Amino acid sequence: MSNNNLIEKLTLQSESFQEGFEILCRAFSFNELVKNFLHLIRGNFLISEVSAFHKTNIHSEWKTIHSNNKNNEEVFSYFNSLSSMNVEYPQQGKYSVKMFLPLSDKSFLAILIGNKLDKTIFSDYDKITLQILIQVFDSAHRYFLNQKREKALIFELNEKVAQLNNLIDTVIDISRYDKRNTMFETALKRIASLTCASAVLLQIKIKDEVIIQYSFPKNVLYDEMINSSSVVKTEFDYNGQTYFFLLAEKESREGSENFNELDKLLLEAIIKQIKTTIENEYLNNQAKEKEKMEQELIVAATIQQKILPVTLPEISGYQIAGTNIPSKEVGGDYFNCFNLGNEKFALTIADVAGKGISAALLVSTLDAALYSYLQFEITLPELAERLNKLIYKSSPSDKYITFFIAVLDSVSGDLDILNAGHNPIFLMRKNGELEKFDAGGVGLGMFDLGFPFVGQKSKMNSGDKLFFYTDGIPEAMNVNDEEYSDEKMLNFFKVNSDCSPEEFIDLMVKDVKQYTSSVPQSDDITLMLLKRI
16 A cells, blocks of 8 residues: 555544544543553454553553453563563464553553454554554543543642631631630641641741740650751741741651642641631720621631732733722622733632621632632633632532633733623723623532633733722612712723723722712722733
């Protein structure tokens, strides 16, 4: 067969190779993946007999996945002499092909292909087809491993976020009483559990002098911990005291290993709650005569405000500003700007349905999840799907989050956008034209029915402004129960958009408050403005 005929025949079969890849990718286990591969081999070469064997590493024993022979010791002896990929085509005997395939997870797959039903030998075309099928299997196996790792990561993230929420509940309960010892001891145990640290230490210092020390397990020595092969250190200051945390020796099934970024993220999240609890102790001492519900609202407000950014990152070539003004009752507004590296930034705004502690905890869950998921290069629809599942599992049936995110490439100005049930976000062009972003999907946590999330694309040019807000602005009421309205908000945006972001935000807040006059603020006011210079 000429080279042109070979290429033409293989080109016609390309759709079959793609279908084979899709079949392999649907496997739920490695054995099923291999058996589907054997089925593809039978179908492509009309083979009556094909066997497969697997071993997890170079030193382990061969395990039979499929074979018609009861005794395969001779076969194992042959394959044990190989260490790199090998495909042989014996001219005689009971096998047409012998394959030894090293896999990407350091395991090995051996396959024996019997003779064709028509008794013919493998042609050049057959050999090329088999090589392509081997590549298809290798790609499907890598996909299988990646899916397995991703599922394990998602499970781990969900599990740890759930544990984090339990810790938040515990810290809130403890913060109502004068039991700091109990709080610290509980927190250190939770830190050890979440990060698999063999030892956790807390030193409380005043001007570098240790005034009290807590540890888990008890009686752990600082000098021994600081000299461990794997340590994590962090601290925060409050009211003249320094709270120094030290973690040592992360344990795993394989022994000691280094702490990863997720461990550090969880540690920072827990410490944030500890710091909040310490601050809440002071607040509660000032308001201990007030009713229990008011105390809970203060705690929730503190949690919420500690999550919101004090300052936003600087973006070269842009101006950015944002603010959150909470109402008297605790709300669930959220905004942030994450520096993703490589001149990319993720700008987010969200609003939890309802108020109170549950809303504040959902904001905390969203914030922790965003810090986790934005570390990975996933699409915004996939990010929204993960957040939706997490919020759905972490919240009561009447709680959900409207959410908007825009990932900005600050060099090109490209915007990758997704709106999950939030108010439309507006991009004003330099010429005054408005572009509205409202497509995307339902609010996070409303349903877990597999509804797709759809992103949008846009681009910011010089002089363009991107305006984020929550419904606390257009729905602000005056004394006649009349809303400030979307129309009034957009008119204000058009008239004042040439101001700096800080000045624009200040002017809009003043305009809303002037409109509502003496009417108490009924909802959080949150807004953010990004302007390309």
